Amino acid sequence: DAMVIQNPRYQVTQFGKPVTLSCSQTLNHNVMYWYQQKSSQAPKLLFHYYDKDFNNEADTPDNFQSRRPNTSFCFLDIRSPGLGDAAMYLCATSGTGANYGYTFGSGTRLTVV
Amino acid sequence: QQPVQSPQAVILREGEDAVINCSSSKALYSVHWYRQKHGEAPVFLMILLKGGEQKGHEKISASFNEKKQQSSLYLTASQLSYSGTYFCGTSGTSYGKLTFGQGTILTVHP
Numbered sequence: 331d332a333m334v335i336q337n338p339r340y341q342v343t344q345f346g347k348p349v350t351l352s353c354s355q356t357l358n359h360n361v362m363y364w365y366q367q368k369s370s371q372a373p374k375l376l377f378h379y380y381d382k383d384f385n386n387e388a389d390t391p392d393n394f395q396s397r398r399p400n401t402s403f404c405f406l407d408i409r410s411p412g413l414g415d416a417a418m419y420l421c422a423t424s425g426t427g428a429n430y431g432y433t434f435g436s437g438t439r440l441t442v443v
Numbered sequence: 444q445q446p447v448q449s450p451q452a453v454i455l456r457e458g459e460d461a462v463i464n465c466s467s468s469k470a471l472y473s474v475h476w477y478r479q480k481h482g483e484a485p486v487f488l489m490i491l492l493k494g495g496e497q498k499g500h501e502k503i504s505a506s507f508n509e510k511k512q513q514s515s516l517y518l519t520a521s522q523l524s525y526s527g528t529y530f531c532g533t534s535g536t537s538y539g540k541l542t543f544g545q546g547t548i549l550t551v552h553p
Contacts, residue, residue: 373530420485427492429490436483436484
């Protein structure tokens with residue numbers, strides 16, 4: 331089945347220790363998104379790509395970076411995680427245009443200790 | 444700007460109906476609806492586009508009033524499986540990039 335896969339499902343990292351979350355897709359969608367979702371809150375957009383065209387949200391902290399080496403893979407790097415970065419990180423993909431719904435991965439739950 | 448959903452929470456018995464509303468202060472091109480169960484990823488339900496349409500998906504349907512910048516999700520004859528948090532996501536342009544509302548928690552009891 332075509333899908334969006336996020337690894338790992340759960341990630342525990344130390345305060346200040348860099349961490350990378352990964353996302354892969356077999357849908358061949360050209361748009362990929364990274365959302366941060368804290369407990370009982372709405373998903374908040376961090377970044378999105380149209381193909382390799384990178385788009386950063388204005389309020390995304392500098393501590394967060396992203397890479398998309400090819401259509402299938404996307405990475406979220408947190409350079410120096412703080413306690414406030416503990417959250418579920420959701421990767422989503424869609425086709426181009428308004429008719430496409432998002433397909434979300436199962437998410438990575440990040441804990442900072 | 445984040446759309447506003449109402450109500451924040453709904454409790455139903457199986458077989459009852461519910462309506463969830465989503466309002467925006469900005470002009471909308473599209474509205475998406477998603478359902479998220481605890482600890483899981485959101486699952487796409489449907490999209491409504493500018494032009495004011497209504498869509499149905501089994502016993503779940505939605506409407507979009509472009510002039511009022513509002514959308515409503517209708518759940519009829521609710522089932523236990525309908526329980527979860529419902530999010531609307533809105534976009535002011537034709538190329539996606541959704542902003543999600545704060546969510547409506549729906550609980551269906553036997």
